[in-house]
Amino acid sequence: MNLAKRIQTLSPSPTLAITAKAQELKQAGHDVIGLGVGEPDFNTPEFIIQAAKQAMDDGHTKYTPAGGILELKKAIAAKLAKDNSLTYDPDQIIVTSGAKYALYNLFQVLLSPGDEVIVPAPYWVSYPEQVKLANGEPVIVKGEEANDFKITPEQLKAAITNQTKALILNSPSNPTGMMYNADELAQLGEICLQNNLMIISDEIYEELIYTTDVHVSIAQISPELKESTIIINGVSKSHAMTGWRIGFAAGPKKIIKAMTSLASHATSNPASISQYAALAAYEGGEEEIEEMRSQFSARLDMLYDMIMDVPGMACRKPKGAFYLFPNVEETVRMTGYSSVDEWVKALLEEQRVALVPGSGFGSPENVRLSYATSMEILEEAAKRIKQFVLDHQK
Structure with missing residues (x-):
């Protein structure tokens, strides 16, 4: 059976691909840090959960x-x-x-x-x-x-x-x-x-x-x-x-x-x-929104400083959302990889850090890092990324 032409034009999601690979490594027992997620790591505020229960x-x-x-x-x-x-x-x-x-x-x-x-x-x-x-x-x-x-x-x-x-x-x-x-x-x-x-x-x-x-x-x-x-x-x-x-x-x-x-x-x-x-x-519930926003802001400041300390990386500091989008062209060049996608794959395999290559966002020179996770995990991820670059630096 031939599928509809419209579905054959779709490009595979790089986010899903890197997430699937990270899950595969996790299931094999590896300590994988995933920075590809596009959702807050906080649970839904309790008053909203209670409203849903009341609705039922x-x-x-x-x-x-x-x-x-x-x-x-x-x-x-x-x-x-x-x-x-x-x-x-x-x-x-x-x-x-x-x-x-x-x-x-x-x-x-x-x-x-x-x-x-x-x-x-x-x-x-x-x-x-x-x-x-x-x-x-x-x-x-x-x-x-x-x-x-x-x-x-x-x-x-x-x-x-x-x-x-x-x-x-x-x-x-x-x-x-x-x-x-x-x-x-x-x-x-x-x-x-x-x-x-x-x-x-x-x-x-x-x-x-x-x-x-x-x-x-x-x-x-x-x-x-x-x-x-x-x-x-x-x-x-x-x-x-x-x-x-x-x-x-x-x-x-x-x-x-x-x-x-x-x-x-x-x-x-x-x-x-x-x-x-x-x-x-x-x-x-505006106080819950502000608390989440405040924590994201603190994570951004910490992660941004650590990423800017990675050799070759350049990053414009974002004003909103919960992603960094650094340019890693120089980092990729100095570590001897032929493309950002190849570099991201090697980073996951060697240091167990999952990033999303920018090619899926129309910007193949960049990578996306989500800081929708704890300070401790972000700090460890940044250390691993820097170590990966130092290990491969030509």
Whole structure:
């Protein structure tokens, strides 16, 4: 049996590949440190867990509306008003089975065969693949490291064609942790308005910022940009709820209605119990978010200093998310390896440290390190990485 052409175009996930190899070594009894994970290591706050238990006791174990329960939509609207100064009605919001499905659903309703989506690189690994699954064409525009990996207005203009349908923005970014400021967003937004492009603003790391920089949604810049923007967000990163699978999209009613229709045939609805847990998350618990953010900030400072002490490594200090994205070109050269992927594989085999090669993020000169683990583990990982480099240094 031949598989569908759309599935044959997908690129294998480097994150899953390195995770599988790390698991194989762990099962063989090796002491492996995995820095590839893309989720907080904290458990979901207790008040959210209790809300889920209460939802079950109250009988909220049935189907819900395809786009999510009204109470949660109202809580999301209140969050957007409080945190982002944006006003949305419940029918401009869809609750989804994770922010990843919100993106997948959006591309399915937005793209026709041949439509192009501009994807700034480095990018989250699923953006290009989801565009391809919707029969669209991802157009990769590389953000230069010297510009904190962000694309410029000139680069955006040069990438636009008659087939361009949308631009993806992810701020703070996975994998770089960098952010666009209001002026940068305004310039990019103006070009999108001039060319009638939709803007997909992935803001999933909004709560995890470790500088005085303020998160700005491009939808805040002007009413016109708000009408051209679909915000993607959720509770996975902000509330340590990756396994609960609750995300949302907020945007123009026409698009949200189409997404809701598609969801009704795809997932029926997000898990009912998870929705009530997310409702509790949005209605309280800011101290838990701040505690998690504070610990991430301390880990970043420690790990960044240690990574910068590794021979050949260069790294721009991120402002948000929970990743470092160092350039290891010089390190790879001085240790005698032919590519970053080869270097990462050898590091795992010899020192039992699992990193994700940047090739999967559209940046083959870099590696991604997650600091979503304890200080002790991060310190040991950094020591092993440095020792590996010293052992192989030519």
